[in-house]
Amino acid sequence: MKKKYNMALALGGGGARGLAHVGVLKALQRENVKIDLIVGTSMGAIIGAMYAQTGDAYEVEERVISFLESFLKDKGWIEALNTQREENKQSLLSEISNYVQRRYLGLKALTRISLEKKESLYEPLKEILDNNNIEDSQISFAAVSLDLVTGESAVLTEGPIVDAVYASAAIEGVFPPLEHNGGCLSDGGPVNITPVEIARKMDARRVLAVDVHQKIQKIHKFANGLEVIMRADNIGLNRLRQIDLSLADIVIAPSVGSIHWANFNKAKECIRRGEQAGEMMMPSLKKMIKHKGWFAQLKAGARLLFKDLSE
Secondary structure: OOEEEEEEEEOOOOOHHHHHHHHHHHHHHHOOOOOOOEEEOOHHHHHHHHHHHHHHHHHHHHHHHHHHHHOOOOOHHHHHHHHOOOHOOOHHHHHHHHHHHHHHHHHHHHHHHOOOOOOHHHHHHHHOOOOOOHHHOOOOOEEEEEOOOOOOEEEEEEOEEHHHHHHHHHHHOOOOOOOOOOOEEEEHHHHHOOHHHHHHHOOOOEEEEEOOOOOOOOOOOOOOOOHHHHHHHHHHHHHHHHHOOOOOOEEEEOOOOOOOOHHHHHHHHHHHHHHHHHHHHHHHHHHHHOOOOOEEEEOOOOOEEEEEEOO
């Protein structure tokens, strides 16, 4: 029989911003909010898998800080892509170096399938995740990725958890995709940036979503054609994100939109803001849990409407 879940947690991608998930989990744990299913994409899959295995947000926090120390070693491309460097502290030589690095990265992306080897992400993941199958986790877990062969979402709910998390977090063009059952799996962000729809399809009765994506801001000038392409892509992803979030019962949105996805120097700040956002939404969450007679109906892609049947 298909398993039903009373409360699912959908954790989205967002690079460094995704570290806010840790803070949200700390807030949920303090209030003894029971999670039956975690569905994660990219950084959400990394954080979600650790919590599914340990059930302890504070241990997840320790592990993720350790993960970053290992993962960021010799990752000059991350710093080069981070546009939030403190410009007033940048020398002319430093700026020239960053410019050259960005151009070099562009050339590498055109001549090889990925900037990094699989091991540069896979090995750090092995250090922070127990070497178990997904089925062995304390909390049911699903990692969402994109199958580049079929163009469909791939939802991994069994098998080696490190493989599943790697597939969900393997950014296209940066890390090589994972070959799996005839498919080619990579970062699930392009199809399920915040995987609420997947949680619904897995028969979750209620879905709590954590949205760490950057909001679309007005831009009046573009430096080159690549910026135009990326802008159009971001707008499309934002529309998909809004549709996905409309399926959630409650959305927690930590104020991390101003933080660049590659700015991992803000890790502790992101965690703190996630914790604040979780605490702020706790009254609404507790009310939803208390009123078990609530129901939801989706109509024409609009936001779910809720009504207390006891009234």
